[in-house]
Amino acid sequence: MLPPTSWFVGCGNMGGAMVAGWRKAGIDLSGMTAVSPSGREIEGVSVATAIPDGQPDWCFIGFKPQMLADIAPGLASHVGPGTVLLSILAGAEAQSLRSAFPDAKAIVRLMPNLPVSEGEGVTAIYSDDADETLRAQVDEVIGALGLAAWCPDESAFDVIGAIAGSGPAYLARFVDALSSAAQDEGLSAELADAIALQVAGGSALMARATGETMPALAKRVASPGGTTEAGLKVLDAEDGMEPLMRRVVKAWRKRSEEMAAAARD
Numbered sequence: 001m002l003p004p005t006s007w008f009v010g011c012g013n014m015g016g017a018m019v020a021g022w023r024k025a026g027i028d029l030s031g032m033t034a035v036s037p038s039g040r041e042i043e044g045v046s047v048a049t050a051i052p053d054g055q056p057d058w059c060f061i062g063f064k065p066q067m068l069a070d071i072a073p074g075l076a077s078h079v080g081p082g083t084v085l086l087s088i089l090a091g092a093e094a095q096s097l098r099s100a101f102p103d104a105k106a107i108v109r110l111m112p113n114l115p116v117s118e119g120e121g122v123t124a125i126y127s128d129d130a131d132e133t134l135r136a137q138v139d140e141v142i143g144a145l146g147l148a149a150w151c152p153d154e155s156a157f158d159v160i161g162a163i164a165g166s167g168p169a170y171l172a173r174f175v176d177a178l179s180s181a182a183q184d185e186g187l188s189a190e191l192a193d194a195i196a197l198q199v200a201g202g203s204a205l206m207a208r209a210t211g212e213t214m215p216a217l218a219k220r221v222a223s224p225g226g227t228t229e230a231g232l233k234v235l236d237a238e239d240g241m242e243p244l245m246r247r248v249v250k251a252w253r254k255r256s257e258e259m260a261a262a263a264r265d
């Protein structure tokens with residue numbers, strides 16, 4: 001579980017979701033301090049408005065990637081040879097983090113997504129210097145938030161980030177588009193939103209329970225020559241869903257590479 005002392009420097013949307021997930025999983029957070037300039041209360045952890053004295057066992061960083069160059073110089077002396085640095089910053093590569101925190105015991109990159117707050121998240125994990133003991137500890141702590149996926153390299157880490165880290169936003173757009181289409185056909189916004197979300201949630205739950213593949217699920221819904229098939233023809237067209245998602249992931253990767261280059265400077 002979490003070591004005796006841990007800090008979460010920059011505990012906003014995403015950091016707060018991780019804390020909520022650990023709370024829900026019953027993880028002991030008594031040794032965790034969130035460092036947050038706003039001083040906003042975060043249930044379950046103590047909050048400091050400035051970096052405290054000392055060096056924690058683990059130091060999570062969860063501020064915006066663009067702030068790394070501003071925050072790291074003041075934080076680095078607190079990340080000593082006994083401190084593991086765990087970063088959720090998109091785009092900041094292990095090598096850049098190592099330069100910013102040269103004394104860290106190990107550098108671990110995490111790419112979580114917001115459903116960690118419900119214990120239903122996906123978190124990509126990468127480290128090139130964590131030993132077996134640390135890997136097992138990280139596995140346990142991150143595994144409490146949902147699926148924990150260790151990546152062999154940062155390229156795989158980026159792919160998981162693209163589909164899981166950002167995935168809730170992409171899925172939100174799909175569900176919203178389904179609702180908008182229903183509203184165009186005359187349903188009220190309230191009913192259309194509720195139905196679109198129930199379709200997404202229900203289908204995901206069913207597929208996970210049965211282990212059914214997505215093509216098999218679609219086939220089971222679409223009667224030959226029926227209404228679903230007519231709709232699927234639009235989604236399956238040459239300029240349909242798959243090429244669209246490929247463009248989405250390519251745009252993610254391009255932006256991630258730009259951010260990685262900026263963090264290297």
Ligand SMILES: NC(=O)C1=CN([C@@H]2O[C@H](COP(=O)(O)OP(=O)(O)OC[C@H]3O[C@@H](n4cnc5c(N)ncnc54)[C@H](O)[C@@H]3O)[C@@H](O)[C@H]2O)C=CC1
Pocket residue numbers: 009010011012013014015035036037038062063064065067071088089090111112113114165166
């Ligand atoms: N939102 C998401 O779904 C995901 C976000 N991430 C990563 O998480 C990080 C944070 O993103 P969000 O939580 O969405 O942003 P956010 O803006 O909600 O959180 C950033 C937090 O950093 C704090 N902060 C600002 N200056 C600070 C300072 N000098 N010292 C300490 N804390 C400071 C802010 O008060 C805020 O609470 C980013 O690096 C992003 O790449 C990663 C995966 C998913």
Ligand SMILES: O=C(O)[C@@H]1CCC=N1
Pocket residue numbers: 090161165166
């Ligand atoms: O949009 C971002 O850059 C972060 C990384 C994944 C989700 N949010």
